[in-house]
Amino acid sequence: MKKSYTAVVGLVSGFLILILSIMTSGDLKSFIDVASIAVTLGGSFAALVVSFPLKELLKVPKILKLLLNKGVEDRTNLITLFADMAKKARRDGLLALEDDIADMEDEFLVSGLQMVVDGVEPDVIRDILTLRLETTERRHRMGQSIFNKWGELAPAFGMLGTLIGLIVMLANLQDAAAIGSGMAVALITTFYGALVANLIFIPIASNLAVQTDEEMITKEMMIDGILEIQAGTNPRILEEKLTTYLSPEELKILKQSRETAQSEELSYE
């Protein structure tokens, strides 16, 4: 799968904008405070450990790799693939698909087609694939909810840090000169909490949600295609049905390739 670095570019440019903004008005050093990072990130991570099973939290690094995924899957190739298989199946029988399966990478597609070749009943295939789709979705949603929860907890612990700073400062008001710097330090945890939530955690959760939505649509499209092939549907009807999953942009790409291939298809009706 091709990689996309837009998410990384977004993250880096977001940080650069904020750093430049700080440097034009003040001193970057006054925004770096290890204790504040510990309270905001460490504290919110501790609360995250209470919120989720360790097993799910350990998957976070793996989930982060998904951010490099090329957002939208290539559904036009999938339609060509299904149309070809439908023709082959009508010509040579369902067993002839076994060769095609050997070349495929997508595990979901392979398991579905294998059941078709094995002669499993359509209802059972639909049940199993739908269940697999739901299990996958549930697992992905867990990753999103971890980042969403972190996006809620980080500002909360930022505020806790600020409260600690304020209470300490107010309890020692004698030194009027220290009020300003005391409040400045107190506010840094609020700044950290809002920063990591709004630039990192919440956008990552949103990114993962969009990716999961896309993946689910592709998988629904696969289920439809697999069952239509098993039912021996006319390849043109199959293509017509599967193209409904495409966006107008994808549709335009498909139409061009379809026009060149049309003469072939007509002979199957």
Next chain:
Amino acid sequence: MKKSYTAVVGLVSGFLILILSIMTSGDLKSFIDVASIAVTLGGSFAALVVSFPLKELLKVPKILKLLLNKGVEDRTNLITLFADMAKKARRDGLLALEDDIADMEDEFLVSGLQMVVDGVEPDVIRDILTLRLETTERRHRMGQSIFNKWGELAPAFGMLGTLIGLIVMLANLQDAAAIGSGMAVALITTFYGALVANLIFIPIASNLAVQTDEEMITKEMMIDGILEIQAGTNPRILEEKLTTYLSPEELKILKQSRETAQSEELSYE
């Protein structure tokens, strides 16, 4: 489709009201600060780039054109169109609709009627059109969620800018004279964030949502009409059913045209 400039008028008048309000009380120049714009809009856009696939963000300019759409579709014409086609189909057969299709612009309607002419089974037509409707809706909802997310991120980055300004100011409290102007500058990013969210992003998201709702209803009405024509339903029953999609205002318009056409219709019962 006729254009409507109400959304643009709303945006411009909203800005005018705020600008006048500023000018009556203070100096407009003190509200223009390039660095603050960079933090609020640039920062929130960077977070938006993390949140959504680039491909979707690139559609934003195209989505903005939708704001000029004339909000509500013309459903009364659609009813007359369907009633005419139903009569023709009962008189001359479904194949006679091919001529009508040639003149139509709406791609959804054309593809549905073409399937009727091609003799595709009703269940398959319903499946394909419903799926296409869902795909379209999903794509439109993506556009809305981009603006909604931006409407959340902009105030958050506005607050981040204000926190930066406050921390810098508090760390340099020696110059008491600078406190006021420091806080004024710090508050400008909060102002920007709240402004673009509440006058631009959230209203645009709302506008797109209403338009999508309307479009979906029209498409549901088309599916109903297409399937009733295929089923050979009595044109009067068809009209009765489709008018249920109309608002009382649209209904009034339709009734007038219906009364003049009634004598014709009666002969079909």
Next chain:
Amino acid sequence: MKKSYTAVVGLVSGFLILILSIMTSGDLKSFIDVASIAVTLGGSFAALVVSFPLKELLKVPKILKLLLNKGVEDRTNLITLFADMAKKARRDGLLALEDDIADMEDEFLVSGLQMVVDGVEPDVIRDILTLRLETTERRHRMGQSIFNKWGELAPAFGMLGTLIGLIVMLANLQDAAAIGSGMAVALITTFYGALVANLIFIPIASNLAVQTDEEMITKEMMIDGILEIQAGTNPRILEEKLTTYLSPEELKILKQSRETAQSEELSYE
């Protein structure tokens, strides 16, 4: 339909309470500021114009008349009406209902019964009436969402006005004497925003929602009644079924009238 002025009484007394509260502690004049009204109400209305099609916003005055509606519809009369029609239909046939229809005002009820008299199939009647119910509900929900959105936008523009006031004041801190009055004026827009949202817009949206819920229940009851009459259900079973839509209070009223009418009914079983 009888009118109810409780909503108006609530609005007026809410304003009186706040005005009295202001007058006991300070000067009412300091709370009246045309520029602040322009920012809060004008600004939020401009954003509302961006959010909704003009066509829907123009219905707002008409929607406001609904606030004078007598909240709960008279469902006990409806049960008596349906029971009478059921008896008549069983005795004289469905065509005999044509006379009753002529006297009715409710358009929904009339169109449903007319289809029964016309001999339209039950499934078609149910489909058409359900669709009409959904279309009506959707239209009413639009009115509610306009007021809900206004209830969100008004405090946001109130805050924008306050930010404008604060920034202007902070940028001109030289005149220490003006700080207090500057902040007082700045806070007035926040006051206006919170006031119109919490006393006017949000309560109106809530009121409309309750009314729509009630109307939908009455319409569901009508669909049930119409279909049972067509099916030739025993009038006593019909009554038993329709009374399930009543609240205990309505049920008590119905029981009294039912007792006097019981001798008649028994003869139909």
Next chain:
Amino acid sequence: MKKSYTAVVGLVSGFLILILSIMTSGDLKSFIDVASIAVTLGGSFAALVVSFPLKELLKVPKILKLLLNKGVEDRTNLITLFADMAKKARRDGLLALEDDIADMEDEFLVSGLQMVVDGVEPDVIRDILTLRLETTERRHRMGQSIFNKWGELAPAFGMLGTLIGLIVMLANLQDAAAIGSGMAVALITTFYGALVANLIFIPIASNLAVQTDEEMITKEMMIDGILEIQAGTNPRILEEKLTTYLSPEELKILKQSRETAQSEELSYE
């Protein structure tokens, strides 16, 4: 039904904690301000009158009595009752249940069983009872939404009161000595609003919601039981099915009574 005073105890102890907290740090008298109560409670009640039909608001005192209900209904007795009726119905016929009905208090149960005795068809019974359940639930949810809405409006009017106090105080800053007491009075409405919302209105809404959930489960259990009796289900299967509605604690109680009664039951298989 036995009464439970936990809700009252909670309310009273909550107030006591806050009063003690005030008395240990300051003067209770400075927290009592009739004008502030008028703005917070009176103002929010005025907005409530706009939000809901008067008829529903008048039911509030009656709803409050529900707080004394003994939270969870006695479902173990219900199982024994249904098992006994199932045995009787299989031995002596459905008409034999008429005697049992005479002794019952629950109107929902009576009306359902009466329909069984009257020989109404199962589908009709299910429809009518489900509809009645939904009507009851809708009515109860209205009570909850009144308290939830009040819980939103009270803090909003508390804030309005504070804004009034702040604006008045800021407009008269000359008297520096009065600033403190002015702000103290201004904050009292915020205190009242947060107090009544979080100690009274929101907890009451939550309490009513839990009670409604419980009542709905009991009613669903009754519908199941009534229909199984009508279907002539084996009393042991009926008991097995109904026990699924019990919590483990209730199940334990039931098992003890079941063991003593088991010899009897076995003779019915």
Next chain:
Amino acid sequence: MKKSYTAVVGLVSGFLILILSIMTSGDLKSFIDVASIAVTLGGSFAALVVSFPLKELLKVPKILKLLLNKGVEDRTNLITLFADMAKKARRDGLLALEDDIADMEDEFLVSGLQMVVDGVEPDVIRDILTLRLETTERRHRMGQSIFNKWGELAPAFGMLGTLIGLIVMLANLQDAAAIGSGMAVALITTFYGALVANLIFIPIASNLAVQTDEEMITKEMMIDGILEIQAGTNPRILEEKLTTYLSPEELKILKQSRETAQSEELSYE
């Protein structure tokens, strides 16, 4: 069931981080105030007593033990168990499963299989088990909603405590030296409220929700397995279907054990 102490570790380390943060900047003693704990925890608990039936609140200590549960259930063993039972049932009949049931601990699984052995009809088994699953879920969700509600009430009572402190302090502004310490004490309740909500109550609610989700999936898997055994499904198809409930990690473990056992299985097709 094996125990997991990650939740406890998270809680403890969260507290340690905050305590260290306080100790590096100020005095820990100034953060300990019994009266503030009484207002925040005592007050919010009083409101909780109003919100929920006492019976449910008394279960809280029992619910807390769930936090030591080993998050994810062992579903791979379950698949092996079901495959073995399916083979046995096909070879020796359903009655042969009675021995297996005797060794099982899971009450849900036992009651389902017992019904299979007893020859109860599949629809009845599905109904009863689904109902039991829903009852269990509802009970668990109650526990979560108690902690979620507490997580809302604690910060609210923290704010009430701060308001009390502020009002008392502002009413006695004469002693300027006491302002700082007065505000410091006032803020401590806000600190407590935010602390217990974000480190304890909300994470616990989240943890319970994840556990309930997992348990529900395992129970759905059991229902599927029980019904497939009753239907006499081919053990390989049964395994294929049940593996859809596994995560990729669990699947990997299963595949290894499956490879060694494959020769056996093949003989059953």
